[in-house]
Amino acid sequence: METVYLDHAATSLPKAPGVAEAMRAALGLPSPGRGNARRGAESAALLTRCRGAVARLLGVGSPERVVFTAGGTDALNLALFGLLKPGDHAVVGVLEHTSVTRPLAALRARGVAVHPLDCTEDGFYRPEELESVLRDAPAPVKLVALSHGSNVAGTVQPVAELAAVCRARGALLLLDACQTAGHVPIDVDSWGVDLLATGGHKGLLGPPGVGVLTVGERAEPQLNPARLGGTGAGGGEAMPPDLPHRLEPGTPNLPGIAGLLAAVEWIEREGVDALHARSVERLSQLIDRLTALPGVGILGPPDASRRCGLVAVTLPGWEPTEAAAVLDASFGVECRAGLHCAPSAHAHFVTGGRGGAVRFSVGPFTTPAEVEAAADAVAALLA
Ligand SMILES: Cc1ncc(COP(=O)(O)O)c(C=O)c1O
The missing domain is CATH 3.90.1150.10 (Aspartate Aminotransferase, domain 1)
Incomplete structure (x- = not known):
């Protein structure tokens, strides 16, 4: 059978052709930015190349706005816990994955107000409905969290229109693109998406254990690092202020990133x-x-x-x-x-x-x- x-x-x-080979080769490289060996430069170049490829694929103008994470769930957590604090208001769609709703439930217990956004019978979010939820919220909404593609309804949402509503009302849009990245054309900058989270192992055809969060200009000053630690450079107690280092503590998953690079370059070629x-x-x-x-x-x-x-x-x-x-x-x-x-x-x-x-x-x-x-x-x- x-x-x-x-x-x-x-x-x-x-996975995409070449992913396993790229991962195996990366296991033979030192950590980027951690040692003084010349080969460390090769590792650092691999990170830069992957950031560039992901930025091109997702329509992000500045590759340093692509932050590597441990997956889609991790990227969503980084955005939600980095942005929302007690007293803030957020909106979440009814179709969302537990990778969004569970962090939001924990944040609700800490005093974040969360308002639901309904969808049409067949699973589309309507810009007019989002507009009325934002208008009727008892205080300005800081963040709207929606999926680009629902993993149950399968629906691909009208992101540019939804983002325009968020922008007009001063809210940031966090887009969960776990089901669309690599599957569906995405244009973060021109759509006006403030934060996009995705894992590397679904439509991006890469390995598990790696993902990205893209951070737009409006979100950047408001996004606190939810995790702290060494970045290989700078010795002070505070995280370095610049992206992506502010949000990337710890030794990066070089084999995962190498695999993701091979996958994204394959997608670009196809x-x-x-x-x-x-x-x-x-x-x-x-x-x-x-x-x-x-x-x-x-x-x-x-x-x-x-x-x-x-x-x-x-x-x-x-x-x-x-x-x-x-x-x-x-x-x-x-x-x-x-x-x-x-x-x-x-x-x-x-x-x-x-x-x-x-x-x-x-x-x-x-x-x-x-x-x-x-x-x-x-x-x-x-x-
Ligand atoms: C819509 C959606 N969001 C988030 C996730 C979590 O992504 P990851 O497996 O990369 O952590 C998934 C995966 O099942 C998903 O379908």
Whole structure:
């Protein structure tokens, strides 16, 4: 039985060509900025090259505004705990991942006021609704935290419009791009995104354990380092004031960053528009097949071009985790069932009390034959 991997929204597999080799080579390099050996310069150059590649891919004009983190969750924590203090007001969307909602729950317990932003029935945030939430908040809102792509609804949000509303109301926008970076074209500077967080191991096709936070000019003066420590330069008690060093204490994950660089350079060569077009094609094929099966419900819009490569479905007569277990064991189809770390998104779709949904997600190496095999397996399950 061949394995059909349709869980790219959890982590991409395989990684981009060259990632493993780049990581292995980096294990032979000294730490950047830590020793006096000449080879340390090679390590430092690798960090600079990766910052540049990520900045180009995400539309960030200044590479030093790309801060390396330990992943998407870490980048989100860095932004949320670095910005919000007791008495501040924040807005969070109903579709958000626990990587956003759990830090915000902890901050709420410390006196941060958190206001919800609802979405349309099919999972889109509306700029007009955001405008009214910001207007009606009892005090000026400091931060709005929204996902670019929902990991349950699959919806890709109208970021430029949402960012314009935030800017007009003096709020910063933190965009969770964990499901879109590498999958969907992104333009941080021209959209007006203040902070963007993403991990390297999903659409960016890199390894786990590395991610980035981009920090815009408006956010920079307000963002305190949530972690402190050595940066390899400067001996004072305070963190150096400049980016990225202010937010990057400790020895960097050089193999992870080398792997991310190889992955992002591969994406640049392929072209993110071309990769996006391919993922829309595969997802469209999958949605067409699944929605033709009697009783199958899809969460979010049927139009694959408004999605980030994933679709979550309810299967009549099947509890989601049981269905996924049978798809794996009997048909070799790997997908992800349950609440997908986003219980409020499932509450929105009224799937929370029913064990969530079964999510299928495609990647750049998914073939039409694999999509057919997965759809055939679901059809057999329901027969
Ligand atoms: C929307 C969203 N945000 C955040 C995360 C967490 O990202 P990471 O695995 O890089 O920590 C995920 C991953 O599941 C996600 O789907």
